Amino acid sequence: MNLPAFTFRLPAWVDVFLNHQPAVYSTIEDRMRLVVDLARKNIANESGGPFGAAVFDASGTLITPGVNLVITANCSVLHAEITAMVMAQKILGRYDISDGGRMNFELVSSSEPCAMCFGAIPWSGVRRLVCGARAEDAEAVGFDEGPKPADWVRALTDRGIEVTRDVLRSEAVSVLKDYAAGGGLIYNAGQPLVP
Amino acid sequence: MNLPAFTFRLPAWVDVFLNHQPAVYSTIEDRMRLVVDLARKNIANESGGPFGAAVFDASGTLITPGVNLVITANCSVLHAEITAMVMAQKILGRYDISDGGRMNFELVSSSEPCAMCFGAIPWSGVRRLVCGARAEDAEAVGFDEGPKPADWVRALTDRGIEVTRDVLRSEAVSVLKDYAAGGGLIYNAGQPLVP
Numbered sequence: 001m002n003l004p005a006f007t008f009r010l011p012a013w014v015d016v017f018l019n020h021q022p023a024v025y026s027t028i029e030d031r032m033r034l035v036v037d038l039a040r041k042n043i044a045n046e047s048g049g050p051f052g053a054a055v056f057d058a059s060g061t062l063i064t065p066g067v068n069l070v071i072t073a074n075c076s077v078l079h080a081e082i083t084a085m086v087m088a089q090k091i092l093g094r095y096d097i098s099d100g101g102r103m104n105f106e107l108v109s110s111s112e113p114c115a116m117c118f119g120a121i122p123w124s125g126v127r128r129l130v131c132g133a134r135a136e137d138a139e140a141v142g143f144d145e146g147p148k149p150a151d152w153v154r155a156l157t158d159r160g161i162e163v164t165r166d167v168l169r170s171e172a173v174s175v176l177k178d179y180a181a182g183g184g185l186i187y188n189a190g191q192p193l194v195p
Numbered sequence: 196m197n198l199p200a201f202t203f204r205l206p207a208w209v210d211v212f213l214n215h216q217p218a219v220y221s222t223i224e225d226r227m228r229l230v231v232d233l234a235r236k237n238i239a240n241e242s243g244g245p246f247g248a249a250v251f252d253a254s255g256t257l258i259t260p261g262v263n264l265v266i267t268a269n270c271s272v273l274h275a276e277i278t279a280m281v282m283a284q285k286i287l288g289r290y291d292i293s294d295g296g297r298m299n300f301e302l303v304s305s306s307e308p309c310a311m312c313f314g315a316i317p318w319s320g321v322r323r324l325v326c327g328a329r330a331e332d333a334e335a336v337g338f339d340e341g342p343k344p345a346d347w348v349r350a351l352t353d354r355g356i357e358v359t360r361d362v363l364r365s366e367a368v369s370v371l372k373d374y375a376a377g378g379g380l381i382y383n384a385g386q387p388l389v390p
Contacts (some may be wrong), residue, residue, distance in 0.1 A: 001213045003259065006285050009200040018196040064198065076290045076318035077272065077281055086272055090201050095271045095382070115314030119341050123271035123311060146314050147350035155342035187290070 008073045010087070011047040014038070014065055025060045031108045032132050032167040034062070039080070039110040039175045042067040043184060049143075050179035053080035053109040055088040055097070055126070063105065064088050070187060081109050081117040085124040098125035106130060110172045111138045112165070115146030121161060128162040132172025141180035144188045203268045205282070206242040209233070209260055220255045226303045227327050227362040229257070234275070234305040234370045237262040238379060244338075245374035248275035248304040250283040250292070250321070258300065259283050265382060276304050276312040280319040293320035296355075301325060305367045306333045307360070310341030316356060323357040327367025336375035339383045 017038075025031040031054065038052030049068035056062055066084025070076055084107060089095050097105050106128040112135040113121060121129060135145045149155055153163045180186070212232075220226040226249065233247030244263035251257055261279025265271055279302060284290050292300050301323040307330040308316065316324060330340045344350055348358045375381070 001210055001257070003205050003210060003282065004285055005202050005204040006281055007200050007202040010198050015196055015198060062196070070290050074288060074290045075281055075284055076320070077277060077315055082272060086201055086270055087198065089270055090199055093269060095265050095269045114318075116311060116318060117314070119310030119312070119314045119343070120272055122339075122341055123309075125271070144317075146317055147344060147347070147354070148314070149342060149344045152342070159342070 006075075008069060008075065008078060008083070010065065010067065010083070011045060011072075013041060013045045013047070014067065017041060018062075018065065023061060025056060025062060028130060028164065028167055031056055031060065031106070032110075032130065032172070034065070035080075035108050035110045036132060036168060036171050036175060038065050038067050039172070040178075043175070043179050043182070047072050049187070050175050050184060051080040051110055053084040053107060055084050056106045056108065058104040058106075064091055071185065077116070079114065079117050081107060081113055082120055085120060085126065089124065094125075096125035098127055104128065110175065111135070112145075113148075114144075115148040118148050118152050118156075121156065122159050126161065128164070129156060130164045130167055132166075132168050133176055134165065134169065137169070137173045137176055141176045142186035142188075201270075203264060203270065203273060203278070205260065205262065205278070206240060206267075208236060208240045208242070209262065212236060213257075213260065218256055220251060220257060223325055223359065223362055226251055226255065226301070227305075227325065227367070229260070230275075230303050230305045231327060231363060231366050231370060233260050233262050234367070235373075238370070238374050238377070242267050244382070245370050245379060246275040246305055248279040248302060250279050251301045251303065253299040259286055266380065272311070274309065274312050276302060276308055277315055280315060280321065284319065289320075291320035293322055299323070305370065306330070307340075308343075309339075310343040313343050313347050313351075316351065317354050321356065323359070324351060325359045325362055327361075327363050328371055329360070329364065332364070332368045332371055336371045337381035
């Protein structure tokens with residue numbers, strides 16, 4: 001058996017886009033605006049679904065962006081949040097970016113996490129989650145959020161992960177709606193593609 | 196910003212080990228024995244935590260193995276199940292290995308899935324999950340299984356994913372116990388390493 005390597009990288013447009021952006025994002029709205037822009041550009045560049053995320057340190061410095069790469073990387077795991085968390089671990093050189101609870105990093109996502117990303121967040125060492133669109137906003141355009149516990153926010157806060165919701169929600173929702181209106185693929189496993 | 200690529204591959208010992216194994220695993224016990232062996236060899240080779248998994252097609256042919264690579268790949272996402280699902284998608288060339296519900300693939304895991312892997316399973320296109328050790332067996336040696344819904348088996352079966360538990364459970368548990376007894380690292384994010 002000759003097993004292949006698996007590799008992914010963020011699309012080339014991400015580097016180009018970031019060259020025109022600041023390095024530090026002082027407010028929570030600044031950070032959300034970046035990830036909503038990433039989601040919108042991910043559609044325009046046809047590099048994945050309408051979801052963006054990023055990891056920031058406690059000073060608001062961008063560690064890494066992330067975008068949804070499911071279709072282009074042929075990998076169901078590469079939601080925007082996972083892409084950002086994996087890349088942050090790669091850049092920082094540790095699988096627990098909190099370094100045993102000593103460091104505060106924040107994951108900002110244009111939509112609330114699905115069941116997988118919710119489960120992945122505690123393992124990453126992220127200490128704060130900031131969300132734009134709600135899960136029901138993603139579901140309203142056809143995306144499946146998976147079997148996430150009803151009390152998912154409490155499940156994270158109980159583990160010391162602060163959750164902030166509805167940051168620039170309407171801007172985040174408009175990206176989802178524009179994606180669906182533009183005929184973007186709704187890729188739910190086990191079902192035919194829509195449209 | 197110059198963003199790196201992320202790459203992982205299964206350890207070299209996996210290929211060598213599989214060269215001495217059959218290509219087809221007819222019974223559910225045969226398939227579980229393989230993933231328990233993978234878990235045990237992952238400890239012996241110091242390539243990751245005490246967890247093995249594999250994806251098989253409907254005839255019992257091995258598509259790919261997976262082992263836990265969290266520490267060696269510096270990536271909290273690379274649990275054995277995720278490694279196997281990502282590798283299967285890479286090998287089969289599609290992010291939904293069921294190909295829209297037309298194909299039946301099985302994920303066999305030496306332990307029940309954590310919250311992240313549970314959430315990832317529906318997105319992968321896997322149609323059947325087979326588990327050895329129970330979540331409480333992994334917890335008994337110190338691993339955190341995460342905030343998984345109490346009715347996780349039903350959540351999967353409701354989505355058309357069959358779940359079979361306790362296959363060679365005692366053999367699977369013995370690997371976990373041997374890992375802990377041997378001083379293997381228990382890596383839970385946000386906490387100091389144990390021991």
